[in-house]
Amino acid sequence: MTRVVYVNGRYLPYAEAGVHVEDRGFQFADAIYEVCEVNGGRLVDETRHMDRLERSLGELRIPLPMSRRALGLILRKVIRRNRVETGLVYLQVTRGAAPRDFPFPAAGTTNPTLVCLARRVDGAKREARAEGGIAVKTMPDIRWGRCDIKTVMLLPAVLAKEAAAADGAQEAWLVDSDGFITEGASSNAWIVDKAGTLITRPTGNAILPGVTRRSLLDVLSRENIPLVERPFSVDEAISAREAFITSASGTVMPVVRINGVSIGNGYPGDLTRRLRSKFHQAVEFSR
Known part of the structure; x- marks a missing residue:
């Protein structure tokens, strides 16, 4: 069970984590995600996952919310805080919150929303x-x-x-x-x-x-x-x-x-x- 979730700069208890009601990921599925395997507490194929994340974001013209190095630090902190040795870590980036309208918000008026969580998987099962x-x-x-x-x-x-x-x-x-x-x-x-x-x-x-x-x-x-x-x-x-x-x-x-x-x-x-x-x-x- 996930105990700590990262949302926009804060590490929060699972029950308290949330995003804005007008987040475009929530209203339009205007968002990208990645799921990485965690094996022995280590990230599997981080480089390739980050490459794909950047490509997908680029196709939707969503800016990378921070450097790849900073994203990697968040992934690791979430894995450690949830004590995941065998499992998965999930990363999602949305275009951010804006008044509901189909066209992209004007440049510079929104910031991407970043969510990260990690969960254990029963390796024996x-x-x-x-x-x-x-x-x-x-x-x-x-x-x-x-x-x-x-x-x-x-x-x-x-x-x-x-x-x-x-x-x-x-x-x-x-x-x-x-x-x-x-x-x-x-x-x-x-x-x-x-x-x-x-x-x-x-x-x-x-x-x-x-x-x-x-x-x-x-x-x-x-x-x-x-x-x-x-x-x-x-x-x-x-x-x-x-x-x-x-x-x-x-x-x-x-x-x-x-x-x-x-x-x-x-x-x-x-x-x-x-x-x-x-x-x-x-x-x-x-x-």
């Missing part, structure tokens, strides 16, 4: 889930056309996750108008086809450039594992030998059922297990 694998449900991708920007505009993902949960699945895989899987509601999607080829969709406006995805590419390079970056269909996924997702919250998480159909033999595949075991050997750790 996460490993147990990885041992058994998860189920996913496919859903139409109804999101906007710039999914490469990590905005807080997550209602389509919420609806997809809710539908997946109602069907006994732990993640939703989103399907575009051509019948190809784009990505998970909160993850990137991967399969190993019948021939043993590892496949994932290439980055672009249709998917988020996942930091965990990028670090897994480093693992593939180290292990000399070839990868084909192309869209794949729902039928291809269901008939695959293996499937998995990547995310900061689960690293490499095996998928063993899609739409109720077992993938491969219904257990996490050998390549998926190998990649999960090697993942943290290729990431950046920082305290």
Whole structure:
């Protein structure tokens, strides 16, 4: 449970933390966020997360609220104050508070809102889930056309996750108008086809450039594992030998059922297990 939250220069008890009622993140989803894994009290892939944060902010013309070094200090203080050894740290930047109107406020009239919180994750439960694998449900991708920007505009993902949960699945895989899987509601999607080829969709406006995805590419390079970056269909996924997702919250998480159909033999595949075991050997750790 989060005990201390950073909001605009103050470290506050969870129950007392809040933002202005006319904050544009609250009213328009005019905001960017990042989620970093915390492993052994250390930030995982901080540099790549900060790179993506800056890029997303730039795409929406929201200024970076402070230097990257200062942001890093806040992340670390929030992790320490919440005594998180294994878990996640969440950072959100909004355009700030202004009288409700659709156009951007005039330059210099608002200051970005910055929120940061950290939460523990039960590592044993996460490993147990990885041992058994998860189920996913496919859903139409109804999101906007710039999914490469990590905005807080997550209602389509919420609806997809809710539908997946109602069907006994732990993640939703989103399907575009051509019948190809784009990505998970909160993850990137991967399969190993019948021939043993590892496949994932290439980055672009249709998917988020996942930091965990990028670090897994480093693992593939180290292990000399070839990868084909192309869209794949729902039928291809269901008939695959293996499937998995990547995310900061689960690293490499095996998928063993899609739409109720077992993938491969219904257990996490050998390549998926190998990649999960090697993942943290290729990431950046920082305290």
